[in-house]
Amino acid sequence: MFSRTAHLYDAIYAFKDYAAEAATVRELVQERVHGARTLVDVACGTGKHLAELRAWYEVEGADVDPALLAIARGRLPGVPLHEGDMVELDLGREFDVVTCLFSSIGYVVTRERLAAACAALARHVAPGGLLVVEPWLTPDVFVPHHVGAVFVDEPELKVARVNSIGELTDPLVAEMHYLVGTPAGVEHLVERHELGMFTREEYVGAVAAAGLEAEWLEGGPMGRGLLVGRRGA
């Protein structure tokens, strides 16, 4: 999904307050887990949450995209970062906290893969630990016929990323059009994103079926809610 635009990722998402989001995760953890020490961020992308979370936890990360992981490696020297699909992730150990943020879970696309991903994430949660998943948009809050745009205006990098979404479909297919200007010229790239439109009940059900005590919290970093799963001690 992001392979051809990995070098633009941090500029496109410069509007996100990763420090505040990491602080929210830490608060959630402090309320629910006693003495959490280790954390893995699955679908960590370029590692911007990890860059904050490592102030409080021993951290690791995982992502399916090698180009995003390469950026994360530059940002996080010494932090173990694993390439792999969350649907079948097996890092061979457990963590006090497992996170999967910024709607990455939607990219599993199907309900079968959602169930498998939640099972894999849950297998990495230590006894007494916590899973924190920031879901993708649920069908009830989806707004059809939405035109979205993000603009980057740096001295040597201009980007317009525009997308137009029609009716609700499942999966939702979003074509992201990038117009990218650098001193080397102007390029037009198109990227296709497919996201599963799971309901709250399906998210909560998948985490519960994975053996965790599941809870849906309103709000969350992007207003899309937060899915929390607790493992018994």
Ligand SMILES: C[S@@+](CC[C@H](N)C(=O)[O-])C[C@H]1O[C@@H](n2cnc3c(N)ncnc32)[C@H](O)[C@@H]1O
């Ligand atoms: C919207 S980005 C979020 C990245 C990062 N968590 C952040 O907050 O910036 C979605 C991420 O999910 C990753 N991803 C998508 N499908 C995945 C899968 N099956 N397994 C692991 N990572 C996946 C992508 O490579 C990308 O890094």
